[in-house]
Amino acid sequence: MVDSGHTAWMLVSTALVMLMTPGLALFYGGMVRSENVLATIMQSFSCLGLVTVLWVLFGYSLAFGPDVMGVVGSWQWAGLSGVGMDPGPYSDKIPHLLFCSFQLMFAAITPALITGAFAERLTFRSFVVFTLAWTTLVYLPVCHWVWGGGWMGKLGALDFAGGTVIHVNSGAAALAAALITGKRRGYRTEPMYPHNLPLTMLGAGLLWFGWFGFNAGSALSAGSQASLAFLSTQVATAAAALAWIGCERVIRKKPTTLGFASGAVAGLVAITPGAGYIDPVSALAVGAVAGAVCYFAVLMKERLGYDDSLDVVGIHGAGGLWGAVATGLFASYGGTVLFHGNPHQLVVQVTGALATATYSFLATSLILLAMKGLMPLRVEEEHEVEGLDRSEHGESAYWIR
Amino acid sequence: MVDSGHTAWMLVSTALVMLMTPGLALFYGGMVRSENVLATIMQSFSCLGLVTVLWVLFGYSLAFGPDVMGVVGSWQWAGLSGVGMDPGPYSDKIPHLLFCSFQLMFAAITPALITGAFAERLTFRSFVVFTLAWTTLVYLPVCHWVWGGGWMGKLGALDFAGGTVIHVNSGAAALAAALITGKRRGYRTEPMYPHNLPLTMLGAGLLWFGWFGFNAGSALSAGSQASLAFLSTQVATAAAALAWIGCERVIRKKPTTLGFASGAVAGLVAITPGAGYIDPVSALAVGAVAGAVCYFAVLMKERLGYDDSLDVVGIHGAGGLWGAVATGLFASYGGTVLFHGNPHQLVVQVTGALATATYSFLATSLILLAMKGLMPLRVEEEHEVEGLDRSEHGESAYWIR
Amino acid sequence: MVDSGHTAWMLVSTALVMLMTPGLALFYGGMVRSENVLATIMQSFSCLGLVTVLWVLFGYSLAFGPDVMGVVGSWQWAGLSGVGMDPGPYSDKIPHLLFCSFQLMFAAITPALITGAFAERLTFRSFVVFTLAWTTLVYLPVCHWVWGGGWMGKLGALDFAGGTVIHVNSGAAALAAALITGKRRGYRTEPMYPHNLPLTMLGAGLLWFGWFGFNAGSALSAGSQASLAFLSTQVATAAAALAWIGCERVIRKKPTTLGFASGAVAGLVAITPGAGYIDPVSALAVGAVAGAVCYFAVLMKERLGYDDSLDVVGIHGAGGLWGAVATGLFASYGGTVLFHGNPHQLVVQVTGALATATYSFLATSLILLAMKGLMPLRVEEEHEVEGLDRSEHGESAYWIR
Amino acid sequence: MKKIEAIIKPFRLDEVKDALQQVGASGMTITEVRGHGRQKGHREIYRGAEYTVDLIPKVKIELVVADNAVEGVVRTIMEAAKTGKIGDGKIFILPVEDAIRIRTGESGPDAL
Amino acid sequence: MKKIEAIIKPFRLDEVKDALQQVGASGMTITEVRGHGRQKGHREIYRGAEYTVDLIPKVKIELVVADNAVEGVVRTIMEAAKTGKIGDGKIFILPVEDAIRIRTGESGPDAL
Amino acid sequence: MKKIEAIIKPFRLDEVKDALQQVGASGMTITEVRGHGRQKGHREIYRGAEYTVDLIPKVKIELVVADNAVEGVVRTIMEAAKTGKIGDGKIFILPVEDAIRIRTGESGPDAL
Numbered sequence A, B, C: 001m002v003d004s005g006h007t008a009w010m011l012v013s014t015a016l017v018m019l020m021t022p023g024l025a026l027f028y029g030g031m032v033r034s035e036n037v038l039a040t041i042m043q044s045f046s047c048l049g050l051v052t053v054l055w056v057l058f059g060y061s062l063a064f065g066p067d068v069m070g071v072v073g074s075w076q077w078a079g080l081s082g083v084g085m086d087p088g089p090y091s092d093k094i095p096h097l098l099f100c101s102f103q104l105m106f107a108a109i110t111p112a113l114i115t116g117a118f119a120e121r122l123t124f125r126s127f128v129v130f131t132l133a134w135t136t137l138v139y140l141p142v143c144h145w146v147w148g149g150g151w152m153g154k155l156g157a158l159d160f161a162g163g164t165v166i167h168v169n170s171g172a173a174a175l176a177a178a179l180i181t182g183k184r185r186g187y188r189t190e191p192m193y194p195h196n197l198p199l200t201m202l203g204a205g206l207l208w209f210g211w212f213g214f215n216a217g218s219a220l221s222a223g224s225q226a227s228l229a230f231l232s233t234q235v236a237t238a239a240a241a242l243a244w245i246g247c248e249r250v251i252r253k254k255p256t257t258l259g260f261a262s263g264a265v266a267g268l269v270a271i272t273p274g275a276g277y278i279d280p281v282s283a284l285a286v287g288a289v290a291g292a293v294c295y296f297a298v299l300m301k302e303r304l305g306y307d308d309s310l311d312v313v314g315i316h317g318a319g320g321l322w323g324a325v326a327t328g329l330f331a332s333y334g335g336t337v338l339f340h341g342n343p344h345q346l347v348v349q350v351t352g353a354l355a356t357a358t359y360s361f362l363a364t365s366l367i368l369l370a371m372k373g374l375m376p377l378r379v380e381e382e383h384e385v386e387g388l389d390r391s392e393h394g395e396s397a398y399w400i401r
Numbered sequence D, E, F: 001m002k003k004i005e006a007i008i009k010p011f012r013l014d015e016v017k018d019a020l021q022q023v024g025a026s027g028m029t030i031t032e033v034r035g036h037g038r039q040k041g042h043r044e045i046y047r048g049a050e051y052t053v054d055l056i057p058k059v060k061i062e063l064v065v066a067d068n069a070v071e072g073v074v075r076t077i078m079e080a081a082k083t084g085k086i087g088d089g090k091i092f093i094l095p096v097e098d099a100i101r102i103r104t105g106e107s108g109p110d111a112l
């Protein structure tokens, strides 16, 4: 039966997760050069547009519809047929439609996360094709594996709010995308500063805020588990932000604002799979490690040489992997794990994360390589220099006198 | 009896609708020239200030107080006397005070919407007088007609969340305001670009987020109808944004960021009256048509020649009218409509919308013409050139080094 | 027993109060010069980081743990031991962990408020030390006195949402901080304009929005009192904003945007201690007086000559004091007060506020003087001229072409 | 060759630019500057305090032209920039020894 | 007439402007520029990477003055702009052939 | 001494700056300007309307150098700034009568 309290919380959580995509748009938008800020914002917003339509037409059905051999959902719920105002199979306390809406917001933000990897160079057209293809061929199946009744869920992998489905997945895809689209013109020879860090900090604030819906909302109810997930999220985020600026203090002498924000996002990512299972003091540890791990993962990019413009690999990929592992170490509610005497869970966690990373990396590569055969992925060099805002969208972001 | 779950949701919805006014301030603020951004932001914020006071003193009473001949509410609840902590006549699950607060936020944003029509030229003083007069003479009665027990509600007009009360109403008022205040100096001869599109996109994000409170909150409860309204809102918004940039792609060759945001708002407007009645797949259609209709309505401004600075007529007016019609076509919960065999509902819908538009246009014209006799509506030409931020408020928006 | 509706509302309220700190970061960030915006934003965000960790380790225990002689909580709950998923002593309707999270957000924003007093000159290192020391030595005990079972609560002081704990407290600390850190270089000889007022307005909007969680959330339940607190908050804010710009209109001839925002914050501050007790019409009076009182308190700074960069004393100090008094005058639910025949309450209110102000002023002074002996509080003069963003954080806020 | 530097009111820029184009002087470089002179600044209010902002936004137009074009260009700017109110701005004429077009290497008046 | 171009540290602008006004040179035009010279830039950090920013914010003041006023103006600027540290900036003096006030059409030193 | 003013495409700035530094001309002042010339602007779209933006972002580099350094500097700029496409920009050479270093008071070529 629909419960007003749980429904209230899930309505709010859904709205909060929706807000994360505009938040991401600004977080990313502030980090690019000023002549690409609109193009960057546009990609995130467009994910909200494209994925919403896709989700209603067939996405929800393929992800959450009746299981087909553990691999994908059936077409039975296409056009949301049968997805109604009564509770569905995933929760008996909220309308099925609401669960579907909540999940939609996760599906929308995941490809938006990837856009950070190829920022400042992809054509809008390629972005649209990629987003539709990737969501269909990568997101929907992986989501089904973990949450829709697929093999990974059956294996017992713990992924409370999408550490694997969203972050490992987008991180691996980002790596493929960065490699295949190639470096930005002038990468490492010209300065590429963030053009508006206050905008980025605003975005970080909105992401942090929205993430309470993401993590605490994943309890699908307003009760103890949601409360635990809420606090663990806050604690891990704080610890990770401090850890990141601590690393900066030691290595570069100066703690930075962008470092704080990056650390916070790293913490949010890392606690995601375990938020509802991990107690607040363990969350301190999860967060602190996440801040350091992601800081060094980002530094490594410099060595490895690919141009993941906004560090999706270093933050969502590395943070997501650590989160999957951390869940296998620290989870204390909802399953026993390593530190509570069950080493097997750790194996399951790692298996799930690596399988996702591998599938996502390969499938993303195939999609982009296929696309490369059919259309130019990147804007012309001249337009890259001039900026995508003008060449792709015919706009300028700022006219400030 | 007060239910904690429904009350929780309505508290949140009220806060969400409140946030829409600051969101609108930024949405509009980013679209004007940089020397008018504060004046524009100030007008929206001031609506929150002015209408809140008015609402407590007499506004709520005139809009929702005991009906007087189907036209207006009585003075009985002035000063909120008798509006208490127990449920009132409009909902038996939430405190009467909370319903009053929820409705207040609608009353505050409606005149703020109109400010887009006369942006960059009205004196602050005229704006204040206009807002007080318009809210009293136009908003309160129209609100009463539809929701407060007035004739339009009795007629059976469906307006779930205020498509007619808020959007058709503000759109028609905007047309009158644009015509009577006249064009901006330099309109069509000087470039008038939006000065800060990232700000506008942020505003659009906040509007989208807040609109879930607006539409799903209008169920006045946290249950199935709220969930339906939530998803329909999301779907129509996405479809409309895509439709708008699709039109741009075809006609101007380039999809724009501002176009995406404008389309999203068009979709939000159009689904408003039917959000709680229309299923998600129909919402796709409602949104897609809204995006195209509003795109062309905005283009038409160029031909008709009035200067509705920020396209309140093209988006809220046209989108609101289409929404009223669409509700008569697609509503499937809460009433039978054309596509479900009841052509009469469509007639009612159109009647309600046109009556509102006519009343609003005429009353707004009278208010402004009367004001014009008593005080200068517009700032002096020199001040218009210099910008309203300095001349009206003694401030500059940016001092960035 | 955990109630889903109340829990839903408290989850949301906690998230809303969290959002206030990023909101404050932007509100403050827009008001400083552009070469200090990141340093300013960084301080607020860092409070979220630092206080969260401190809270989990021992903060919650010292503030809310079992009372020790009315002065402070015991260490019993350090590391949140015993703070679990079931309801705790402070509410029987929500998980104890959730109450702990809600209170955490209050603890995080309070030192962030103080940063406005020493903006544009403190080293990041001093800020970190100060925040940890101040939270431990000032915030935790004062919080305990009022809400944790300490002497002030026992005395019967009414402080619904923290007018004394948060605002009087931070205001008095701000005065000490402004006096001890000294004036900014160039104060009163060079212009120090706000560099980005739209950012400040955005911050004000987020603060206003988040404050509904702060005030209405302090009911700890989703019912009548929360609804009352919600509406009183809205009304006082609106009235105070109008009062402030009214004063400006009279005294400086021009109502300003920053004035509106400042007045709004003054109203939010002043209604805080009485939000759940004061009816909406009285809230009009509380707000209107708050707007005027704070306006003149800010003007007085000019005369008194200390450099409280962002007017924490004038707004949070003065507004907080007036709020404490106003609660003693107007509260009509939850206690009888002066205007309802109980003059004694007023004495209690004033005693509580003055005791807090005195303790906070003295303890803050001691902390800062001790620090001054151990490390330089302020950045070097050269760095102050160059801006803290570069010297402290190695960053530039804007690279806009 | 001479360099003509005109400091004008920002809102006259479009008119001046169009007028110059019509007399065949299409090459020019524009800078946003702030000016101080007889035109009084305005007061800005920031919470309690009031400041006078005495640097007023202006636009500087720079054109390098052949000697014989100077007079025409100056006249065109004067006509298009004039509002008759204080603060309309100044035109300065400076000698230029050489001009080079980067793309082709042409120099002298041919480079303009 | 001469044009005096001074590149100074931004935070000395107010002092220089006031000093010039006191010696009667109230007309001037200010531009925000970035300078490169002996003064070392600073390092900026962006996530992993570190960059050196070697273009330092400066302010350019331009005044056209009558020949006999040059010395006084230069001295005034030097005094007000000097901090004695590297990066204090330069003053350049260029010849000006004519000056015109747009509002009135006056030309030569009268136009200043 | 001469003043060399080069108007170039913004994305060539780093290359030009580095090249100049290598030929020993490290002192320079950079201004962000907008240019109008043969290079066509681009169209911007704002809801219904379309505008042509014909002021294109450029960077102005100013260097004051001793007479004998002019040729080398000009050549260096030309090489580093050239893309061969329209809009590459111009170099102007103006006479300078004196230069003063504010910090030390040195004047003439020594001040550069």
Ligand SMILES: Nc1ncnc2c1ncn2[C@@H]1O[C@H](COP(=O)(O)OP(=O)(O)O)[C@@H](O)[C@H]1O
Pocket: D007, D034, D035, D036, D037, D038, D039, D056, D058, D085, D086, D087, D088, D089, D090, E026, E027, E028, E029, E030, E062, E063, E064, E065, E101, E102, E103, E112
């Ligand atoms: N001597 C000067 N040198 C350089 N720029 C000047 C000089 N005098 C005036 N200007 C510029 O011309 C602008 C207009 O001058 P002002 O004295 O205000 O008005 P008007 O030219 O009408 O007398 C100033 O804002 C300043 O930018």
Ligand SMILES: Nc1ncnc2c1ncn2[C@@H]1O[C@H](COP(=O)(O)OP(=O)(O)O)[C@@H](O)[C@H]1O
Pocket: E007, E034, E035, E036, E037, E038, E039, E056, E058, E085, E086, E087, E088, E089, E090, F026, F027, F028, F029, F030, F062, F063, F064, F065, F101, F102, F103, F112
């Ligand atoms: N040759 C030059 N031409 C033009 N501008 C110069 C030249 N040399 C220096 N500048 C300007 O003067 C500023 C200060 O010069 P710098 O060499 O750093 O210090 P100082 O003048 O104390 O020796 C530079 O940032 C630059 O803007």
Ligand SMILES: Nc1ncnc2c1ncn2[C@@H]1O[C@H](COP(=O)(O)OP(=O)(O)O)[C@@H](O)[C@H]1O
Pocket: D026, D027, D028, D029, D030, D062, D063, D064, D065, D101, D102, D103, D112, F007, F034, F035, F036, F037, F038, F039, F056, F058, F085, F086, F087, F088, F089, F090
């Ligand atoms: N006569 C001129 N005076 C001043 N600046 C000029 C002049 N002509 C061109 N410029 C500047 O040089 C830039 C490039 O000129 P343009 O005619 O577009 O290309 P090109 O130099 O390749 O012929 C212009 O954008 C403008 O800033």
